[in-house]
Amino acid sequence: MSNLQHDNSLRSEIKRYQYKPDEDSATPSDVRNALLVVATLIAALTFQAGVNPPGGVWQDDTPPPSSYDAGKAILGYKGVSFAFFLLSNTAAFSTSSIIVGILVRGFPFYYLVRLALILMLCTYVASISAVLPPDGVVSPINLCIALLLPFILLIIRHLWRRINELCALCWSCIWCCCNKK
Numbered sequence: 001m002s003n004l005q006h007d008n009s010l011r012s013e014i015k016r017y018q019y020k021p022d023e024d025s026a027t028p029s030d031v032r033n034a035l036l037v038v039a040t041l042i043a044a045l046t047f048q049a050g051v052n053p054p055g056g057v058w059q060d061d062t063p064p065p066s067s068y069d070a071g072k073a074i075l076g077y078k079g080v081s082f083a084f085f086l087l088s089n090t091a092a093f094s095t096s097s098i099i100v101g102i103l104v105r106g107f108p109f110y111y112l113v114r115l116a117l118i119l120m121l122c123t124y125v126a127s128i129s130a131v132l133p134p135d136g137v138v139s140p141i142n143l144c145i146a147l148l149l150p151f152i153l154l155i156i157r158h159l160w161r162r163i164n165e166l167c168a169l170c171w172s173c174i175w176c177c178c179n180k181k
Contacts, residue, residue: 039099046093076133090146
């Protein structure tokens with residue numbers, strides 16, 4: 001089988017299982033529930049990966065010249081790959097938490113659920129801060145930026161839509177004024 005045939009076969013399989021709002025009989029409630037399950041799973045996995053970083057943590061303090069601190073991430077001393085992992089993981093955790101927070105709106109006690117999500121984000125930051133080496137590759141500022149990135153993107157998206165609506169309104173007013181003459 002050629003690569004093109006395999007690619008077409010893979011694409012057709014992917015298309016077969018993709019959600020199609022016009023064809024699927026799933027109600028908005030079913031879609032919301034599926035999204036809640038997926039977002040909760042992602043939040044749980046990313047929280048766990050952040051609290052227990054890959055490579056583990058140092059078990060004992062080591063004396064100079066290597067001087068590693070017990071409880072600090074082993075890979076935190078190693079380089080850019082750990083920084084990439086941690087920042088990506090933090091952004092994924094924050095994004096999935098936002099999705100859960102949005103989807104539970106209207107549920108009973110949804111304010112309490114949102115409060116729990118905010119406190120879980122705080123717990124995540126505290127646990128990550130606890131395992132980060134003091135002279136490691138990830139700074140707390142970078143961690144906060146990764147945590148806030150989904151919020152920032154949502155705000156930018158919202159502002160972009162509003163600007164587009166205003167532009168469309170302005171252009172329609174200009175068009176009407178020009179055609180009246």
